[in-house]
Amino acid sequence: MKKIALLLTALTLVMLVGCGRSNTGVVKQSSHSQPLNGEAEILQSWQGDYPVAQLKLLPDDQREQGIGFIHEAKAFETVWKAFKPGEAVPEIDFKANLVLFARNTQFYNRISIGKVNVKNGVAEVLAMETRSAMPIEDKVAMSLVVVPQKGIQAIQTGDKIIPINKKH
Secondary structure (H helix, E strand, O other): OHHHHHHHHHHHHHHHHHHOOOOOOOOOOEOOEOOOOEEEOOOEEEEEEEEHHHHHHOOHHHOOOOEEEEOOHHHHHHHHHHHOOOOOOOOOOOOOEEEEEEEOOOEOOOEEEEEEEEEOOEEEEEEEEOOOOOEOOOEEEEEEEEEEOOOOOEEEEOOEEEEOOOOO
8 A cells, every 4th residue: 555655646747747847838929920839731851860970960059959850951951862863853932832851870770750749839749760780880861751841830849849940
């Protein structure tokens, strides 16, 4: 009986700590779009290897993160050429869409984005990853997806929320 009471107390504390986070995921709404709640449709997706030496091509504030976004054609083209050398750069309407990425940060594991959930305009990327103890040396596995931008105002990456500032 004491073990059950202790377990319930511990569970309650965990829930209180989780609910008491100061980073609630609420993003200031812009006047041009209401925040989305629900699942974002994945329009296109790609998986493959990305050279570690080219991680510097990812957006400045997202180079160390496992999850990120690209919202400009020029930046996407540069990343694509490192990701899929020799393949034509896919045409993406960056006025309407956004590219999200997931990549390895600790070990080399195949990775695939399966779903993008959005709550209060904050996108959370759900990715599946194989498990290995292979160290990251010259490449990481990466997955890219295209989703509609409408209603997505930021992206959750770990415990950080990165706003998406578009200049259109």
